[in-house]
Amino acid sequence: xxxxxxxxxxxxxxxxxxxxxxxxxxxxxxxxxxxxxxxxxxxxxxxxxxxxxxxxxxxxxxxxxxxxxxxxxxxxxxxxxxxxxxxxxxxxxxxxxxxxxxxxxxxxxxxxxxxxxxxxxxxxxxxxxxxxxxxxxxxxxxxxxxxxxxxxxxxxxxxxxxxxxxxxxxxxxxxxxxxxxxxxxxxxxxxxxxxxxxxxxxxxxxxxxxxxxxxxxxxxxxxxxx
Amino acid sequence: xxxxxxxxxxxxxxxxxxxxxxxxxxxxxxxxxxxxxxxxxxxxxxxxxxxxxxxxxxxxxxxxxxxxxxxxxxxxxxxxxxxxxxxxxxxxxxxxxxxxxxxxxxxxxxxxxxxxxxxxxxxxxxxxxxxxxxxxxxxxxxxxxxxxxxxxxxxxxxxxxxxxxxxxxxxxxxxxxxxxxxxxxxxxxxxxxxxxxxxxxxxxxxxxxxxxxxxxxxxxxxxxxx
DNA sequence: CGGACTTTGTTCCGACGTTCACAAGCGGTT
DNA sequence: AACCGCTTGTGAACGTCGGAACAAAGTCCG
Numbered sequence: 001x002x003x004x005x006x007x008x009x010x011x012x013x014x015x016x017x018x019x020x021x022x023x024x025x026x027x028x029x030x031x032x033x034x035x036x037x038x039x040x041x042x043x044x045x046x047x048x049x050x051x052x053x054x055x056x057x058x059x060x061x062x063x064x065x066x067x068x069x070x071x072x073x074x075x076x077x078x079x080x081x082x083x084x085x086x087x088x089x090x091x092x093x094x095x096x097x098x099x100x101x102x103x104x105x106x107x108x109x110x111x112x113x114x115x116x117x118x119x120x121x122x123x124x125x126x127x128x129x130x131x132x133x134x135x136x137x138x139x140x141x142x143x144x145x146x147x148x149x150x151x152x153x154x155x156x157x158x159x160x161x162x163x164x165x166x167x168x169x170x171x172x173x174x175x176x177x178x179x180x181x182x183x184x185x186x187x188x189x190x191x192x193x194x195x196x197x198x199x200x201x202x203x204x205x206x207x208x209x210x211x212x213x214x215x216x217x218x219x220x221x222x223x224x225x226x
Numbered sequence: 227x228x229x230x231x232x233x234x235x236x237x238x239x240x241x242x243x244x245x246x247x248x249x250x251x252x253x254x255x256x257x258x259x260x261x262x263x264x265x266x267x268x269x270x271x272x273x274x275x276x277x278x279x280x281x282x283x284x285x286x287x288x289x290x291x292x293x294x295x296x297x298x299x300x301x302x303x304x305x306x307x308x309x310x311x312x313x314x315x316x317x318x319x320x321x322x323x324x325x326x327x328x329x330x331x332x333x334x335x336x337x338x339x340x341x342x343x344x345x346x347x348x349x350x351x352x353x354x355x356x357x358x359x360x361x362x363x364x365x366x367x368x369x370x371x372x373x374x375x376x377x378x379x380x381x382x383x384x385x386x387x388x389x390x391x392x393x394x395x396x397x398x399x400x401x402x403x404x405x406x407x408x409x410x411x412x413x414x415x416x417x418x419x420x421x422x423x424x425x426x427x428x429x430x431x432x433x434x435x436x437x438x439x440x441x442x443x444x445x446x447x448x449x450x451x452x
Numbered sequence: 453c454g455g456a457c458t459t460t461g462t463t464c465c466g467a468c469g470t471t472c473a474c475a476a477g478c479g480g481t482t
Numbered sequence: 483a484a485c486c487g488c489t490t491g492t493g494a495a496c497g498t499c500g501g502a503a504c505a506a507a508g509t510c511c512g
Contacts, residue, residue: 014432015469021431025410039489048412052491053470059491067490068478084431085438092430099329104426106325109410113427114434153437154430177440178433180426184251184335186274194436196429200330200406201339203422204318204380205247205310206240207404208340210420211379212311214403241499265459278501285461293460293507454512461506468499476491482484 012083016057020080022047023054027077028112039070086114091150093119093176095167096159097127097137100182104156105132115154119146123163140167147174154178161185168195238309242283246306248273249280253303254338265296312340317376319345319402321393322385323353323363326408330382331358341380345372349389366393373400380404387411394421 012020026046030038040058044051058064058071061083065071081087094105094117104110105120120132123140130137138146146152155176159167164183171179172193179195181187187195238246252272256264266284270277284290284297287309291297307313320331320343330336331346346358349366356363364372372378381402385393390409397405398419405421407413413421 012435013469014436017432017435018428020435021428022412022425024431025425025427026412041489046412048414050471052472055489055491056470063491065490066478067476068480068488070489083435085434086431090430090434090437099325099332103325103329110427110430113431115427115430154433156426156430178437180429180433186248186252186272188274192440194433196433198424198426198429199247199251200333200382200424201251201336201341202244202247203406203424204316204336204341204382205250205312205339206243207380207406207420207422208311208316209238209243209246209309210240211316211404214418239499267459276501278503279499281460282462282500289461291460292509294458294509296459456509456511458509459507461504463502463504465502466500469496470498471496472494474491474493476489478489479487481486 012060016060017084019047019049019054019057020084022049023057024077024080024084025113027073027080030073031077035073037070037072038076040065043071081114084114089114089116090154091116091118091152092154092156093117093121093143093146093152093171094156094158095121095140095143095171096157096183097122097124097130097132098158098160101156101158102132104158105135108133117156118150118152119143121146123159143167143170144174147171147176152176155180157181157183157187159183238286242286243310245273245275245280245283246310248275249283250303250306250310251339253299253306256299257303261299263296263298264302266291269297307340310340315340315342316380317342317344317378318380318382319343319347319369319372319378319397320382320384321347321366321369321397322383322409323348323350323356323358324384324386327382327384328358330384331361334359343382344376344378345369347372349385369393369396370400373397373402378402381406383407383409383413385409 040051040055044054061079064076064079092115094101097120105117117135120135120137121140121143122137128137128139153176155171157164157167157179161183164185168187172189177193181195182198184199184201189195266281267277270280287305290302290305318341320327323346331343343361346361346363347366347369348363354363354365379402381397383390383393383405387409390411391413394413398415403419407421408424410425410427415421
């Protein structure tokens with residue numbers, strides 16, 4: 001139940017993992033530009049974080065820089081990719097080929113970031129057979145088959161909200177252990193399954209709140225607090 | 227520069243604000259179902275959080291429940307909407323009408339959640355003039371005009387990565403203070419402007435990392451940590 | 453009318469994350 | 483070969499966040 005205190009197993013905080021992914025993106029850009037090395041200050045600036053925090057994040061992977069010089073771009077890039085588990089491409093399925101699903105499936109950037117959609121599923125027969133991003137859309141009934149076929153463990157849900165939970169249940173039963181959910185519902189999953197919720201409405205409402213706070217200070221427009 | 231310590235102004239943590247938006251979504255569903263009251267336990271279960279944490283979140287708004295009974299659904303819903311600043315609809319602009327931008331602009335759910343896209347902008351002349359979700363797409367050159375026209379303070383960026391920063395700069399110059407960015411780049415903004423980054427690649431990579439960790443525990447496959 | 457049960461609101465505490473500041477180490481230079 | 487400047491890596495303090503236990507308060511029932 002409790003995590004082992006094994007000092008050899010460095011536990012990496014989830015917040016750090018998310019930032020490592022950002023560093024990896026920045027490093028890929030630097031590598032494409034032909035840069036050989038970077039300092040923590042420059043990397044931190046490009047990633048929008050504190051330099052000391054960045055160094056601490058990287059230190060979870062063990063020493064990977066050279067003092068007085070900085071970090072070797074290609075080596076650090078590969079090390080981050082290995083730590084994140086995207087060294088070789090990982091297979092994903094995407095359920096729900098509406099506008100949003102089609103947009104995600106057609107985005108070429110995932111291939112270069114270590115992910116490939118091996119299954120695109122939709123319940124609408126009119127959409128089945130379409131080719132999006134080089135993959136053919138299959139009926140949602142093939143869900144279990146596709147997951148088993150490729151040993152998929154990661155799924156993206158872009159279905160309408162009312163069916164998201166049932167799709168999620170089927171995915172979990174089929175063996176999927178990690179889900180990104182774009183439907184505006186909170187998915188109920190058993191322990192051991194990770195869900196990351198992406199909800200534009202929530203993002204907008206957080207901004208609206210911050211905006212409102214700023215509005216009081218900047219504009220001076222009266223805002224009645226009950 | 228520093229926040230005022232005014233005891234009347236309850237400072238609400240950003241993490242709490244994000245959860246309040248989730249509670250609001252759940253409450254709207256309950257209201258549509260005709261429910262009159264809810265307990266913190268039921269709300270917390272539906273939102274996927276701890277009941278005690280939920281009560282603490284709500285307590286930032288002041289007492290809003292009845293002991294021994296629970297929370298009145300319509301009253302709490304309205305109170306949350308007011309706290310988040312989405313009591314009346316807020317105007318937003320969306321820049322970049324590719325697949326993703328079109329998907330977001332066409333999603334009807336934002337209207338019911340207090341947001342309306344009063345401006346849809348794209349650099350491609352072939353897309354200008356299209357009607358998405360009832361709004362006509364205008365050239366990106368109209369950006370400053372549209373923002374000023376409606377007093378827009380919130381923007382959504384769904385452009386290709388290379389132009390996201392320049393679009394962001396123009397938005398900020400035009401007066402936008404809150405931005406949701408879907409482009410896979412870290413936007414540089416002056417102080418006082420809030421950016422919320424949404425990056426599916428990052429979400430997937432975090433899941434890949436967690437997935438990999440689970441794989442070590444379950445499968446027992448050796449993973450060499452240098 | 454009083455007591456007991458239910459549910460909220462609050463307080464306390466432990467853990468986590470972030471930041472600052474300093475020591476350690478490497479390269480370049482004289 | 484030794485020194486100096488630069489950058490990494492780490493240790494410690496601070497603030498924040500999340501969870502659990504407890505007290506307050508209102509309702510329902512006998």
